[in-house]
Amino acid sequence: MDTFGEMSLLALSLTLLLGQTPSPTATPQEAPLVEPAAQQEQAPTLEELERTARELEVKQLRAQVELLQAELEAQQSQQQEDQARLQTMEQREAVVSARAQALEQLRQQRVESLNSGYQWMITTDQLLEEGDFSVGPAITSARQDLSDALANAVQSGQGDAARFIGRAIDRIGFAEEAVEHRDTITARQHLQNAGYELRLAWRLSIQRSGATLVNQ
Numbered sequence: 001m002d003t004f005g006e007m008s009l010l011a012l013s014l015t016l017l018l019g020q021t022p023s024p025t026a027t028p029q030e031a032p033l034v035e036p037a038a039q040q041e042q043a044p045t046l047e048e049l050e051r052t053a054r055e056l057e058v059k060q061l062r063a064q065v066e067l068l069q070a071e072l073e074a075q076q077s078q079q080q081e082d083q084a085r086l087q088t089m090e091q092r093e094a095v096v097s098a099r100a101q102a103l104e105q106l107r108q109q110r111v112e113s114l115n116s117g118y119q120w121m122i123t124t125d126q127l128l129e130e131g132d133f134s135v136g137p138a139i140t141s142a143r144q145d146l147s148d149a150l151a152n153a154v155q156s157g158q159g160d161a162a163r164f165i166g167r168a169i170d171r172i173g174f175a176e177e178a179v180e181h182r183d184t185i186t187a188r189q190h191l192q193n194a195g196y197e198l199r200l201a202w203r204l205s206i207q208r209s210g211a212t213l214v215n216q
Contacts, residue, residue, distance in 0.1 A: 103156055107205060110152040114202045117145030118195065121172070125191045128184050139176050143169060164201035168194040
């Protein structure tokens, strides 16, 4: 027996002595096969693929519905704003129209009061020209008509007309004082000056109010 055989026999004896069974050497053909990781994962089934596709489709439809709802709400909100704006404009136009009608009515009333007051002033002057000093009722009527015209001008925002009417009323007061002193010339002169103021107020009053007065 050569040296290699002796060593092998010795190793076998030691193994048997220790109670161990020698492990056979695995051959390359007996080695366990290791499958690749990709082969270990199970591919999705057709049912799973269909379910995933349905879920994706549902999500897309839901997103479209939400988008349509948002657009509809935006349109409704815009329509409400437009409607509110239209109503506001209509209300404003109604107010402006009513104001214009009221001013026109006031203007006509003021012209009538000015004409009436002026006629009473003419009557007063004619009486004084005849030497008749019983002009109290005529002066009172003239002052009343002009006071109405003055209040009307103030209410209408006709500042210039109101100023001229106020001056005319003052002139009538001066004429009345002159009548008390039997001063016919001075009384008629004050009436003439009052008539001049009234003509200025009348020219302003015969003009239609227009947009300028509507906004006042």
